[in-house]
Amino acid sequence: MITEVEEKHYLTCGCCGKYYLGFIPKDKDGVQTYDNGVGMCPDCGGDPKAKTVKKRMGWAACTFYEARFDLLRNALGKEAKAKFDGLSYQKKCFVIQRMLEKGFIKW
Numbered sequence: 001m002i003t004e005v006e007e008k009h010y011l012t013c014g015c016c017g018k019y020y021l022g023f024i025p026k027d028k029d030g031v032q033t034y035d036n037g038v039g040m041c042p043d044c045g046g047d048p049k050a051k052t053v054k055k056r057m058g059w060a061a062c063t064f065y066e067a068r069f070d071l072l073r074n075a076l077g078k079e080a081k082a083k084f085d086g087l088s089y090q091k092k093c094f095v096i097q098r099m100l101e102k103g104f105i106k107w
C-alpha cells in the first residue's frame with residue numbers, strides 16, 4: 001500500500017496574515033480548501049496539541065463564541081444567568097454550540 005506523506009509548506013494565515021509552517025488545509029475528501037499558500041496559523045485556527053482550551057480552539061473560534069456569550073447571557077433570567085456565569089469557558093462554548101445547532105441562536 002502506498003501512503004502519501006504530507007509535507008509542511010510555508011503558508012500565509014488567511015486570518016492574521018502572518019507566515020507559518022503548516023499543512024495546506026483540505027476538506028474530509030482531501031480536496032484543498034484554500035488557494036495554495038493560504039491557511040490558518042495555529043494561533044488563529046487552533047493547535048490540537050496546546051495545553052489550554054483557548055489555544056486548542058484558536059483565536060478565530062474563541063472570538064466566534066465569545067461574541068455570542070453576552071447575546072445568550074442577556075437573554076437569560078437571574079438564576080440561569082448566574083448558572084451560565086459559573087460555567088467553565090469550554091462549557092460556555094459548548095452551550096453556545098448546542099444553541100446554534102438547535103437554531104436558538106443564529107450563525
Ligand SMILES: [Zn+2]
Nearest residue numbers: 013016041044
Ligand atoms: Zn493567524
